[in-house]
Amino acid sequence: MDASLIVSNILNPPILFFFLGMTAVLVKSDLEIPAPVPKLFSLYLLLSIGFKGGVELVKSGVTQEVILTILAAMLMACFVPLYTFFILRLKLDTYDAAAIAATYGSISAVTFITASAFLSELGMAFDGYMVAALALMESPAIIVGLILVNLFTADQGDRDFSWSEVLKEAFLNSSVFLLVGSLLIGVLTGEHGWEVLSPFTQSMFYGVLTFFLLDMGLVAARRLKDLQKTGAFLISFAILIPILNAGIGLLLAKLIGMSQGNALLFAVLSASASYIAVPAAMRLTVPEANPSLYVSTALAVTFPFNIIVGIPLYLYGINLLWG
Amino acid sequence: MDASLIVSNILNPPILFFFLGMTAVLVKSDLEIPAPVPKLFSLYLLLSIGFKGGVELVKSGVTQEVILTILAAMLMACFVPLYTFFILRLKLDTYDAAAIAATYGSISAVTFITASAFLSELGMAFDGYMVAALALMESPAIIVGLILVNLFTADQGDRDFSWSEVLKEAFLNSSVFLLVGSLLIGVLTGEHGWEVLSPFTQSMFYGVLTFFLLDMGLVAARRLKDLQKTGAFLISFAILIPILNAGIGLLLAKLIGMSQGNALLFAVLSASASYIAVPAAMRLTVPEANPSLYVSTALAVTFPFNIIVGIPLYLYGINLLWG
Amino acid sequence: MDASLIVSNILNPPILFFFLGMTAVLVKSDLEIPAPVPKLFSLYLLLSIGFKGGVELVKSGVTQEVILTILAAMLMACFVPLYTFFILRLKLDTYDAAAIAATYGSISAVTFITASAFLSELGMAFDGYMVAALALMESPAIIVGLILVNLFTADQGDRDFSWSEVLKEAFLNSSVFLLVGSLLIGVLTGEHGWEVLSPFTQSMFYGVLTFFLLDMGLVAARRLKDLQKTGAFLISFAILIPILNAGIGLLLAKLIGMSQGNALLFAVLSASASYIAVPAAMRLTVPEANPSLYVSTALAVTFPFNIIVGIPLYLYGINLLWG
Amino acid sequence: MHLVKKIEIIANSFELSKILDGLDHAGVHGHAVIRNVSGKGLRGDSTEDLDMTMLDNVYIIAFCMPEQIKPVIEHIRPLLNKFGGTCYISDVMEIRSVKCIASL
């Protein structure tokens, strides 16, 4: 069952184009997606997913289910960086450990979007308010990471950044801002807004995701060579911790009674690691940490693992737990 | 009635995304639409609106109505820069007055497009030949502005630009050229061209407009700080003159018997100010004028005013005059 | 009949926008499609056409017809550079002759795509495996061109490039790679992939082609001035050889019993000349050849000729041969 | 023609606003910024490859008076120390022009 899920996941255009991108780098083709196009596509994906989430949130309303889900999301976003920090400290210094912990505490929107496209294809329902969970899980890890650095390094007092700057970076970075903004606009315009905007946000969505994953394949493969420096510890970390986080996420989801579709998305959020927002924040606030450690593991190991093996694996887990 | 129109206008995705863009700048989020994307979107919008106008023009044919509308458009495009010049001369020197007058005599295609999207949503009809009016109203103000500078400054003789260059800039700048070209292609290919091209030019239109207005929000908000230098006179000018121009436009529209939809578009054309084509031409031909005056008022005051308050306000006026 | 075909071809949005682009350059409008947009559009077109070809290939299966077509394609791709080389040697040195011969032996994907859009409009069927022919005809001419240079120049031994590099350039350049990759993904995902991806790859296709040809018009017209240096010999070559190649292609197509739609595409492939992949390879491997000769003739003469006159002309030929 | 100094800074795009503020505080108000610069840096002896694919560099050019160089260095060096990036200074001749746009 697991294997057939993996195969049906892999035989999807987005995943195959991800492989095509990786192949292009490995065979040294000169294929590249020129500079602002991936950025445009990621803005489009965030806008679309946020808007759709808002429209559906207004349909479902803010029920107890929604509140529980959001609390669970916040819990995971704080718990994951905390516990992984101590695992990472076994081998790494405080700076690197905190930065990597923050990376894995936060989420990857593209992994979420890929999982939601997978669910749509399987015909499994999920709720719009999961997008709110996505938005809320992006930032807390950044704060937790910084608190960890402040607690566990000697120079506690004299980190020369202002907390206001950090909070700005955490909550107002472009992806969180656009996601939350689009969600609010979805809430405000509701069904009517959906009618006028969905020909754009909906019908091209899968295609843009496919194109974007082609680029992600290129980017991830270019990062592969960094893994030599990263070492076996971090590579195992980048595969095992996502599975562990997804497992914890699933138990929590079962506990609060999420639907299967929502549970998959929650597991994927827990398992995924940020390779844009958190690295940007860490570079600013913990410049001592080595970016190639936290970017490469998140991008070249965890991201491909999640979209290829992880999503069907977590779905298998759901079949076991819920079925 | 007026207020409910404003609210129904504001609760549309394009306007809300415009606010989102402004908010991003005000809260200092790092959201930005990378460099050539807004340009691509504006080319797309011009191509789509021009093509659609052409297809519809061939359906309606060149009737007396069409000719009257176009004459009225030309009249407004020459009259507005003339009379506003003398108002502006009260406080500004000839160069700045002529440049600002030209700016307000010309039009903003995005305001027009936003108004036409608003009409479509309200289910009010308007005619394709209004796009021809749009195209024809862009250039005359540039010529009028230059004539004013030549008449009212000492150095009449020795402005060292060639009129051929000015005419080229006025009639062959990329927006006029693409708009008119697409309109002609629409006329030539008619219904058949529409069938093959409309999945592209029509179904994404509203979404691209929304995305584009997100960027316009960013751009307009960044211009807000210029307004300090601009002074109260120009800020009042940038709000009152559009209302006045829309009023004159509506009377003219009523006089020649336009339909309500066309009248709204005509009022919007009269009320809007150019922030791309005219500034470009003015920088070339009246380099003495201060760009931050004519760009900032048009972009940071008149544009937001028109799309947020103006469009529903002018529609309210139509309800009074026509109803 | 021929003339009416030409007219019905010309009165299509893509061709008319191509003219609009050329006109923009000729009247010195500042219209331009900013830098990575044309690249994005060409990636989109390759991805879409490749994917569609793959999906259809899996429907038709690899029949004898398919194999014959592919063999014919390979034959043309090797034969054309060989015979044209000796014609070109009459007036040019070995380097230029080989580079131009390679250019005309290879193909232009955009010409193919324009022809397939033309067929779709006429309601004439063609097969998905023609995309495989397209992909396979791009590379051989590069190899043949290099062999010719090696055979006919004194410095046979000491061209300091490695064959591996040349083969990489020939078979792994981004257009061949993306085309073949998308075709394979089409084969792997089949009908199911088509359902999810076609809203993106299909419904915008015609529009993107139109936009892209607008840019091609700009590019081709900017190249026109190079033709003065090129001389009458090359200009005649750039018109007559495509007709000749299309004729040979049609005879071959008739011989192996292709359908009319396929035959047109095959003629277009034979007639078209590469202005991206081959120039890139030639610059790398035969730097002695003058790029303005091989790029300008392919881009400013053969490309416009094919899409405006060639496509309907070859269709007329098909009507005569098949009818 | 008279002698001025050219400052070239290559840094991560995230530091752009901080660097421009630094220049501004040092009294250098004019600048030009080129985005989407890719590159590879080198620190000390060890080779570190930080070409973060999504975190592109910017190339900042600022021309200033020779006497402004000292305050610029004072403002910019802490930023470079903290975030990385490179800064170089050279001599150029300015072609003076009198722009006719009336200053406000």
Place this chain on the structure above:
Amino acid sequence: MHLVKKIEIIANSFELSKILDGLDHAGVHGHAVIRNVSGKGLRGDSTEDLDMTMLDNVYIIAFCMPEQIKPVIEHIRPLLNKFGGTCYISDVMEIRSVKCIASL
């Protein structure tokens, strides 16, 4: 290696063709142009912020013989005076190469 001059011009993209024509008339036929340059200018004492979001700058680089500098300045200065923009000149060494592409 021999000494040549480097000309750097930053100006609004609208003036690009005029400036290139100016260089051409002054006998400088080679150049490189970088587009999409953002920036902030400074004239005289007053700070004027002209970052016209839609009217981006270009950065033009041209290497030329020292003796070409005079005609270049003569051709470029009027343009700078009229439209604004900055022009700087510096010394560089050229690495001569003999390109094997046969000239037509």
Place this chain on the structure above:
Amino acid sequence: MHLVKKIEIIANSFELSKILDGLDHAGVHGHAVIRNVSGKGLRGDSTEDLDMTMLDNVYIIAFCMPEQIKPVIEHIRPLLNKFGGTCYISDVMEIRSVKCIASL
């Protein structure tokens, strides 16, 4: 502040990887690359217009120690001879900084 050399190379984007390899072999590991540079070249006496619309240029900047210039020229000149492109060298002062990112 201490003296270093600035290398500027403008070449077709197809040669980029070869040139960066050449710099690397010559011991210059840091560089910055600006893409989408358009331009016009000039060889010898005749004017050749090669602005191949789809084959854009790149502008490569590398700062290096003065003693690295010789090996750089040795590695780069054959490439320029073969493919065209221009290379210039000038003097700049480096603002040293101690980046606090711990080297791995």
